[in-house]
Amino acid sequence: MNGRTDGQTDGWMDRQMEEDWTDGQMERMGTMLLLRQRLVTAQALGFRTRCSPKPHPTITPSTPPYLPNLELLRFFSVMRMRIASSADSSSNNSQMIMADSGSSDEVAVICNTDITSTESENNIINTMVERGTALLKKMEISVAEADKRTGKNTVNMQETYTVYLIETRPAESVSEGGTPVAPDTLWRRYSEFELLRTYLLVTYPYIIVPPLPEKRAEFVWHKLSADNLDPDFVERRRVGLENFLLRLASHPVLSNDNIFFLFLTEEKGWREAVLETGFQDKADSRLKSLSAMFRVKNPDKRFTSLKHYSEDLSTVISQLLRIRARVADRLYGVYKVHGNYGRVFSEWSAIEKEMGDGLQSAGHHMDTYAASIDDILEEEEHYADQLKEYLFYTEAVRSVCKKHELIQYELEMAAQDLSYKKQQKEELETGTVRIFSLKGMTSKLFGQETPEQRESKVAALEQSIQEGEGALKEKNAESQEFVEKAWNDIERFKEQKEKDLREALISYAIMQISMCKKGIQVWSNAKECFNKM
């Protein structure tokens, strides 16, 4: 493309930028950008992923390790603008208005000016507004920061924990240029997120509730710390929590929940509000459903195969994450060992005359090479996080299946109970004993009942049968409603999963490409230096 300053962009990204995109693709790209933007912005703008107040970074295009990420950032900038501009005009027609070549100048500008991460996030969230839920149309949500607190816990001991800042902002504020309106904020700790999720699980048992990011770091490769207070872990968790809230906010059913809304808006008193809903009573039955072992006579084949699928998915993703962590470990070793070349070449160059300069500068490139792996692997962690999200999703899927099994079981029990009572009544009326019962035996032994006794029994049974029929009808209705709602959400989830994982794989490929380009650059430079030996 013309007008590029460093001549590095070519191939796929350029073609994408010129490409004609449909609504669907825009939406998918929007989702992908939303989940990826923060990381890439953070990296390309040169600040490490640590807890810190919102910085005002400047892009330094001359810093060699960041160039490929800059390319990524530029790509995202262009796509953002395309999406934002098309979102404005999409209400009228289905034709995409292309960001024509005029905007390529703007691209260069964007990349060379100060841009806060707030602004870039605003642009992203814009895209979800047009296609999203009522909630997202009203407000923007983000988890902006993390901080440490100390306080007394339930057993009155001092503990240090992390709190996260939730920012919400009315959606209209974005359309103003310049400084955005100050957001409403409140602080939440991880256990409150857990409480919210438990509430949702109980209240909407037919919904696959989005999972939380992991409580403790798992599938770590050796350099990554497993410490919960490690800043990089906290940062990744912050991103995960934001993702969790946005998933809730874009869910057609969950986004309308009032407790969720209060979670975002009411810092004090939220806990009480949740408890007041009395969801814990339902929670007990939910616990029962998850741990009970019961046999269902006529299992719904769709649910059974879904359960098996989610078990398979869970196994394979766990395996993938484990091996990926080992691969990361090994790759780290390869890169870091090259750092030794840097040291040795430098020492060697001191004793050589003609070869000295070439060796020395080659050594520097070896150091650069060795250092580059840190950023590469940190970025890959976000790919791992995307996979982990779906690993945890499988649990949510399984619990929906289990809940369905429970309902099915209760339905069968109710039907069985009813038919037993009907049979009893029939026997009493006709005098035939088909079912062995103690009463029957005792009446045989101790004499027949009186007609009055029998009549009252029959009457009682009839009432019981009526109640049973009513209960069965209820259970049936409950079951059908559950199946309908659940299957609705399962279809939605399937689509979302396919979209997200496909984008994850694509972004993984982009990461690999970026790593290869860095490698080509470093080794080409080294080769030049060796040439000067």
Next chain:
Amino acid sequence: MSGAKVPADISGHMLDLDEEEDLEVFSKNTSLADGNPMPNSPDSMVNQFRLDEENEEEQQGAINKDIFVTVDNPESHISAIETFITYRVVTRTTRSEFDSSEYEVRRRYQDFLWLKSRLEENYPTLIIHPLPEKFVMKSMVERFNDDFIETRRKALHRFLNRITEHPILSCSHHFKVFLTEEELAPHRKLGPGFLSRMSETMRAMANSVRGLRSKLEEFAIMQEYVDDFSNKMCSVDKVTHRIIKEHREYMDELKQYGPTYFQWAESEELLAEPLKGVGSCVEKCSKETEEQIQHLSEVLVPTLHEYVLCADTLKAVMRRRDNIQAEFEAKNEALASKATDKEMLQEEVDDLADRVEQANNALRGDWSRWRTSMRADLKSAFISTAAKNVDYYEKCLAVWESFLLSQRGESMEQRNGADAS
């Protein structure tokens, strides 16, 4: 083949050899040694050599290269007492000292050792390219393992070729014997035997205890450089081995990583295709890693190893030079103190003084020669490694980019499908 000896007086008519004879001689299937394919005729030998030469600096003295040697065709030789490998050594030359224009002999490793020690004796301060090491137990490589034999063959080839390139060493009588005599055993018995070598060692030790009176500064500097160079070479060699080890472990993990994507694809519908795509990308990259490792092992490692050995050679050369000087100084001292036999002693002292002069000059001349070829060898090995790494990343880049393209193609299909409906 080795019987095709042309009598000496026809040597002037070498170039008039019958075409047919030429073809018969040169159509034999000689396996290519690394970097030096066999030339087809004495004329084209020269041209070929010029084309092959990369480093112009080495062309001084090489433009008229008139002797070519290859080492190939390893074969096991099994006898009642022992089993060993022999290598075929083929020589083609236009030099008049040689009775014929080509020779073929079979030599075993011990024969090369003999040649080296003869050369060291006759030219104590010339820098002789190192031989591959004897079989080392700790390397856990079988003595008759194909890779080991091939590595050794290449190193032996380089050893002989370095000698042919050396203006002085290539004229050595022992070298000629090595290349031409069918049986080396009778020649090995001649020359200084074990005992004389022992006494030389003892004299050397005695001299080193006495120490040198004064060492020319240039040699002191040289010594320092040699010690430093030796350290650095060992370090670079170690780092390179470490790198190979890490690469291997990385590749092992990659081999498990790819299949997991395929396994996942089995339980998916729409996702199966991109998953398989990623899996096959990983597999292709792991193959490239394998090639990368191989390249390192075949190019950089042997070169570094040879220069580690070179460092030891240099140290030995410096020692021998010091010994010669020490001997002279000892005799000189004796001359000063003794009253009788002054004349005879004076002659000896003068002889030794000449020897010292010769040794120093030889070393000086060879030193810059060695420095030049060291620079060329290491430079080319590092360049080759860097180029291979660039190639590796370019190949992996292509693999991932084509995956990305295929995904874009997928979304285009979907869009077209959506438009159609």
